[in-house]
Amino acid sequence: MERDETSPPLLPIISPDKRGDAENLEKERKPRDLTMNWLEHPIFLFGDVVKGFGRGSRQLGIPTANFPESVVKSLPKNFNTGIYFGLAQVPSYSAEVFSMVMSCGWNPFYKNEKLSAETHIIHTFPNEFYGVELRVLIAGYIRPEWNFKHVKHLIKAIKDDIAFAEKTICTKDMTKWKRMFFEN
Numbered sequence: 001m002e003r004d005e006t007s008p009p010l011l012p013i014i015s016p017d018k019r020g021d022a023e024n025l026e027k028e029r030k031p032r033d034l035t036m037n038w039l040e041h042p043i044f045l046f047g048d049v050v051k052g053f054g055r056g057s058r059q060l061g062i063p064t065a066n067f068p069e070s071v072v073k074s075l076p077k078n079f080n081t082g083i084y085f086g087l088a089q090v091p092s093y094s095a096e097v098f099s100m101v102m103s104c105g106w107n108p109f110y111k112n113e114k115l116s117a118e119t120h121i122i123h124t125f126p127n128e129f130y131g132v133e134l135r136v137l138i139a140g141y142i143r144p145e146w147n148f149k150h151v152k153h154l155i156k157a158i159k160d161d162i163a164f165a166e167k168t169i170c171t172k173d174m175t176k177w178k179r180m181f182f183e184n
C-alpha cells in the first residue's frame, strides 16, 4: 500500500486478533478509539541490541534498537507483523521505563528480506548502543506496515506513530506492568 501526504490518516485500525472479521472491520472504520488498540495479552521480549542497517539514525533521524534474529523468531506463531507501541528499558543505561514504538516486519519501503523487530525508544539517548540488553513490552497495535513513495512520508508516518503512542499509553495505568516486567 503506497501512501503520501494526501492519504487518509491511520485508518482503518485493525487489531491483529480481529482482522478478517467483517463486522469488526466495519466497527473499526469509525474514528479512532484509543482503547481498541491494546493487546489482550502484552508480549515481553528481551535480548541484546544488534546493529541494523543504520538507516534509522542516518536517513530517518529516528534511531531504532534492533533485536537479534533469535528474539524475532521467539515471537508467537500467530503474531501479526506491523507497528506496535509499548514500554522499553535499557537496564545498563537506566532503570527508567520509557514509552516505545516498534516495527515488527519486513520494512516494505526498504524491501528487507528478513523479518526484523526494531524499537524506537521515546527518549533521547546520548549515543547509540549495541550489545546491551533491551527489554520491551509490546502493549498495543498501531497499524500494518506500509510502503511509501518517498522517505519523507515514512518519517511522517513514524512521527504520527510516536504521537499516537504517547497519547495512548497515558490513557492506561501501567504501574502493574512496569512492576511485573521491568523491576529486577
Ligand SMILES: Cc1cc2nc3c(=O)[nH]c(=O)nc-3n(C[C@H](O)[C@H](O)[C@H](O)COP(=O)(O)O)c2cc1C
Residues within 6 Å of the ligand: 052, 053, 054, 055, 056, 057, 060, 064, 066, 083, 101, 102, 103, 106, 107, 108, 109, 110, 118, 119, 120, 144, 145, 146, 147, 154, 157, 158, 161, 162
Ligand atoms: C514506529 C515505526 C514505524 C515504521 N513503519 C514502517 C513502515 O510503515 N514501512 C517500512 O517500510 N518501514 C517502517 N519502519 C521501519 C523503518 O524503515 C526502519 O526502522 C528503518 O529503516 C531503520 O532500520 P535499520 O535500523 O535496520 O537501518 C518503521 C519503524 C518504526 C520504528
